[in-house]
Amino acid sequence: MFGPTNQSTVAKLLMMATSLLVFALLLWGCGKSASTNAVHLKYAAGEKDLAIKSAYAFPVTKSFTDVNGKVTTAAAYKVYLANYDLDAKNFGLTLEKPLASDDQVRLVFSLVGAEGTDEKSALKGGTYLAKADKYLKAESAGIVSRKGGADVTSWLDRSMLNGEVTISSTSADEINGDLSLSSGDMSLKGSFTAKVLKRK
Numbered sequence: 702m703f704g705p706t707n708q709s710t711v712a713k714l715l716m717m718a719t720s721l722l723v724f725a726l727l728l729w730g731c732g733k734s735a736s737t738n739a740v741h742l743k744y745a746a747g748e749k750d751l752a753i754k755s756a757y758a759f760p761v762t763k764s765f766t767d768v769n770g771k772v773t774t775a776a777a778y779k780v781y782l783a784n785y786d787l788d789a790k791n792f793g794l795t796l797e798k799p800l801a802s803d804d805q806v807r808l809v810f811s812l813v814g815a816e817g818t819d820e821k822s823a824l825k826g827g828t829y830l831a832k833a834d835k836y837l838k839a840e841s842a843g844i845v846s847r848k849g850g851a852d853v854t855s856w857l858d859r860s861m862l863n864g865e866v867t868i869s870s871t872s873a874d875e876i877n878g879d880l881s882l883s884s885g886d887m888s889l890k891g892s893f894t895a896k897v898l899k900r901k
Contacts, residue, residue, distance in 0.1 A: 755786050755787040757787055757895055758779065759793075762820045773816050789898055803848065807844075816835070828865050831863050842856070857889075862884045875896055
């Protein structure tokens with residue numbers, strides 16, 4: 702049996718252990734949520750982990766003409782991820798503003814939807830492959846950085862692009878997914894949440 706002094710000591714130790722456990726769980730939770738919006742980059746400027754501060758996507762209609770002259774369409778969502786606050790007031794015109802400092806980085810890639818969709822079609826969940834022929838395809842991936850006071854865009858070679866983008870959940874206002882694209886020595890790998898912009 703514990704005496705009064707020992708009981709007090711045990712109670713204090715239990716309280717400390719509980720506090721440490723709660724603190725550890727909070728840290729784990731914070732770390733987990735942070736990792737769901739970050740991308741690991743490998744490109745000409747080096748290798749780095751990019752915490753995504755701002756992310757947007759918007760659709761356009763992409764047209765395809767086959768050898769017989771048949772025209773088909775698909776929604777193409779252009780996705781922007783950045784470690785700074787993107788200006789989304791006027792879609793691509795403002796999202797692609799020149800970077801303001803050398804520590805800013807912007808990523809861009811496109812997801813082409815199913816045949817017959819258009820810019821009014823919501824992006825569907827699923828896997829978009831870099832090697833897909835036309836539809837359900839991940840393409841046009843690039844990294845925009847700044848050097849010598851000017852933007853430098855490093856595009857992943859489309860002809861050698863490998864990997865996929867998996868959209869895990871979508872809504873009218875937001876898409877969530879995992880990104881894993883590479884070409885030669887360049888790669889983008891991580892997770893993101895992007896707000897969907899809508900034209901009025």
